[in-house]
Amino acid sequence: MNEVFDRSPSLDDLLPGPERESACGHLATLIDADMALLDAAGGVVWGALEPNAVRVPLVVELEPIGHLAAAVAVAKLQAAAAILREILLTRYRFLMTSRLHVESIAADYADLLEQHAALQASEARYKDLSAELEQRVATQVKLLDERQRQLYQAENLASLGRLAAGVAHEINNPIGYVRSNLASFANYLQRFAALKARLTDTAAAWQELDIDFLLRDGTELVAESIAGIDRVARIVGDLKGFSNVDRAEEEVVDLNDNLKQVVSVLQGQLPTGVSIDAEYGELPGVLCLPGHLNQVFVNVVRNAMQAIADSNRPGTVSIRTRPVDAGVEVSVSDTGVGMTPDQRERAFDPFYTTRDVGQGTGLGLTVARDIAHAHGGRIDIDSRFGFGTTVTMFLPT
Amino acid sequence: MPELDGARLTFKLVYYGPAKSGKTTNLMRLHDLVAPQLKGELMTLDTQGDRTLFFDLLPMGFVAPSGLLIKFRVFTVPGQVAHDGTRKAVLSRADGVVFVADSQITEETNNAESFRNLSDNCARVGLDFDRLPLVVQFNKRDLSPILAEDEVRQRWTGVSWPLTFATALSGTGVAETVTLLLRALFRKFDQELELSSHHGIDEAAFVAGILP
Numbered sequence: 059m060n061e062v063f064d065r066s067p068s069l070d071d072l073l074p075g076p077e078r079e080s081a082c083g084h085l086a087t088l089i090d091a092d093m094a095l096l097d098a099a100g101g102v103v104w105g106a107l108e109p110n111a112v113r114v115p116l117v118v119e120l121e122p123i124g125h126l127a128a129a130v131a132v133a134k135l136q137a138a139a140a141i142l143r144e145i146l147l148t149r150y151r152f153l154m155t156s157r158l159h160v161e162s163i164a165a166d167y168a169d170l171l172e173q174h175a176a177l178q179a180s181e182a183r184y185k186d187l188s189a190e191l192e193q194r195v196a197t198q199v200k201l202l203d204e205r206q207r208q209l210y211q212a213e214n215l216a217s218l219g220r221l222a223a224g225v226a227h228e229i230n231n232p233i234g235y236v237r238s239n240l241a242s243f244a245n246y247l248q249r250f251a252a253l254k255a256r257l258t259d260t261a262a263a264w265q266e267l268d269i270d271f272l273l274r275d276g277t278e279l280v281a282e283s284i285a286g287i288d289r290v291a292r293i294v295g296d297l298k299g300f301s302n303v304d305r306a307e308e309e310v311v312d313l314n315d316n317l318k319q320v321v322s323v324l325q326g327q328l329p330t331g332v333s334i335d336a337e338y339g340e341l342p343g344v345l346c347l348p349g350h351l352n353q354v355f356v357n358v359v360r361n362a363m364q365a366i367a368d369s370n371r372p373g374t375v376s377i378r379t380r381p382v383d384a385g386v387e388v389s390v391s392d393t394g395v396g397m398t399p400d401q402r403e404r405a406f407d408p409f410y411t412t413r414d415v416g417q418g419t420g421l422g423l424t425v426a427r428d429i430a431h432a433h434g435g436r437i438d439i440d441s442r443f444g445f446g447t448t449v450t451m452f453l454p455t
Numbered sequence: 456m457p458e459l460d461g462a463r464l465t466f467k468l469v470y471y472g473p474a475k476s477g478k479t480t481n482l483m484r485l486h487d488l489v490a491p492q493l494k495g496e497l498m499t500l501d502t503q504g505d506r507t508l509f510f511d512l513l514p515m516g517f518v519a520p521s522g523l524l525i526k527f528r529v530f531t532v533p534g535q536v537a538h539d540g541t542r543k544a545v546l547s548r549a550d551g552v553v554f555v556a557d558s559q560i561t562e563e564t565n566n567a568e569s570f571r572n573l574s575d576n577c578a579r580v581g582l583d584f585d586r587l588p589l590v591v592q593f594n595k596r597d598l599s600p601i602l603a604e605d606e607v608r609q610r611w612t613g614v615s616w617p618l619t620f621a622t623a624l625s626g627t628g629v630a631e632t633v634t635l636l637l638r639a640l641f642r643k644f645d646q647e648l649e650l651s652s653h654h655g656i657d658e659a660a661f662v663a664g665i666l667p
Contacts, residue, residue, distance in 0.1 A: 162540035
């Protein structure tokens, strides 16, 4: 360890060998006599002590740290001692400052080490925190994922519910008149039964029971009922094809057929003043999950219907299909409210909706895009606020 | 712990306090005012303007009836916050401390910070702050605005350190401050160093050695 800066100085500290040699040599020359330098204990450390020499003390702080001795006039020796003392003082200051400097650097260094240790501890704490944070984010993301899937499922169920309502409405109509027709027909058959009892006056009875009308109207009723039953059968068939969402097998389909099913299903839910105009181009087969694509088409077409309903004016949803390079393109345009640039920007964001709480899930387009991407396709939106929106989907063959 | 080296006993005293509170001025006046048997020159080690960069040193001493030379080496520390390493090194091995506070109300924060720094540094250099002979001097009483003495005393009620009020520039209170420190020093070390029992110095003689 270094010397402490505030140690009381000794002659050896302040005038080490080489300096002593040089300083004393010059001083002896100046006083022009044999001179001796004595340490605090009186021992000669330089020169030769003359028997009749006078002594002058060398005081740096309070006590003499040595003496100069020579056989000369005291005043002369005192002058020499004064010069030597200045040298000693200078050296003393230098020693104290340099040692203090070393000590203060050591103190500063110790401080730095302390700070460094504190920083390391703090860094470790932040590392732990960050690890914990990462884990919490992962947990939250997982939770959000689950919630989103649940919402998606709920949306699916809601779609199915609306679908069922539309189907019920559609089926009720033909069922209604088939039921009414059959009741009429049962009535007609009773009249035929009455005819048997009156076969004696055939012509009069024929006339009276209006059998001509029964034959005519009966034929009509049966034809109408057959048409009604056919319509029910078609709707049920559409529904069957449509509701195969969970069938996870890919197949090659003509997307026009899917769109026709979707249109037929949604026809029952058309708001007043909204019509659908479909133009199907001839399409190559597309390898896909038809149920999933139906979901996409339903979401997009229903959005279009709602956009028109929101505009409070009559309008048309135009569906167009056409073959394009390496795939097919399906576009759905409406003449509804359109989107602002900000709405357009966020349209695909999960849970983003412009509808009231409980009205929209904000997942329709998100899911549509996910499904389109899963098929290697694209979905794009072009919209003018106040004029309408066109959603264009591309699916590769 | 004072350094006992043969027939010489050396105490190290330190003037501590915020920058420009008058530590060096205290030492300069002390040099002029006291008339001990032995008094060295006031050594000022490098200053920048009137600010101490390293320290000042004033050696003084007297010889006890037993022949023991009792030496006091009085240091000042640099007050500026940046020189904490130097301050710590100068404070090391101190036997007694005078804390020089600036009485001006605007300096209250600096005083408090410096006092806390003294307490922290004592711990760092291994001094027992609670048992350290310490005198708190409120300097610059000639300036305003300052708190009245009564108010200062009231604020410091309950502390064990003696308080003094000084105007070091004119010398007022400088000797009183040293007297209080010497008394505290004597009481702490009398028994241990056999000052009265062996060397024939009582408390009054201990003070009189420096302030006859």
